[in-house]
Amino acid sequence: MAKRRPVGNLLGLAVLTVLVQRPMHPYEMASVLRARGKEQDMRIKWGSLYTVVRNLEKHGLIAAVESNRQGARPERTVYRVTDAGLAEAADWTRELLSVPVSEPSSFEAGLSVLGGLGPDEVVTLLRHRLAALERRVEADRDALERERRELPRLFLVEDEYALAMREAEAAWVRGLLAELAGGTFPDLDGWRAYHETGRMPGHVAEAAERGRATG
Template sequence: MPGRRKVGNLTALAVLAVLVERPMHPYEMATTLRGRGKDQDMGIKWGSFYTVVRNMERHGLIAAVESVREGRRPERTVYRITDDGRAELVDWARELVATPAAEQPRFRAGLSVLAALHPDEATALLHRRLAQLEDGISSERETLAAHAQVVPRLFLVENEYDLTIREAEAAWIRSLLAEITSGSYPGLAEWRAYHEAGAPGSGPTGGGGTTT
């Protein structure tokens, strides 16, 4: 369950996912994770990477197997995944796949205070966001199609998810913009009148979480 992990940072999950393949030293782990884009999937904080690795060793998820030296570089410790680490990897994957968790996207925060903007400005900003989303979607589709030629689909599933989420967001924004520009959006007249009157205060909604 969430909160019971010995090392709860998602960086630990990323480390387990590469060490299950073979033993590596931390620099090789980091290089492999960067090369596969796992820093984007899991929000890896590279400044704390070595601390996470040490914590994982302390809790028995990984174990040192040898120290190696390459030329004049400092000696590096090679780690392997332990049985406890394998069990943690599988259990963590099960939790993340099966259990929805509350997340706080920045866009949702912006929508929660959309009433602070004049409808015309909100519309312009949403159009700007939509244009950027559409450009990104087009690029991601091309990249995904290219990767699908050489990479098994199983290892692109997170990219498919990202693309689907962005496509859904773009479709929702188009729908919202259609309502605002057609004048059919509920409360639009009051929203517009509030800003055009220049009234002080918290906005036409007076706060709350379901105002837009």
């Protein structure tokens, strides 16, 4: 189970890890994280950066080392990561790598209510999704090949994982489409009849009322 952390926003972990490189002020942190494309790896709300930095300092995970001002710009405080911050970042990384967490996607949400649309429309929509996924997979493969010529694999494993997940999703959607288009999807006739007549087959209605077991 994921533990409760003094700063639970993943942006906090990003800040801790970027400060391992060198002390920085918040604006520089944001610039470096953006340059690394960190928002593609984590759900980051950039507007909360200064709040996250203050909370990290409050809990002793980072510390101010100097403040400076350039011309009429606001004063900027430079921070370094503390030993406690290094330990927190390492522990947090261990948790992220070792503890599976259920993170439902918007696609899962759509699949959970796809019965509200007719099967023919669902086929059309899934074909659009599959085409978009295949374009993205091709683009990601090309980008990864270019990156492999310039960067050590250590800095590319998250991109490899993201590509593998998109490939797996595309394969699953392709399989579902084959069932729907080929007529082998269970209760397909009843699903279609419901949208034609407005009457849901009895066993389907019972299942909808009963819901599914969760564990």
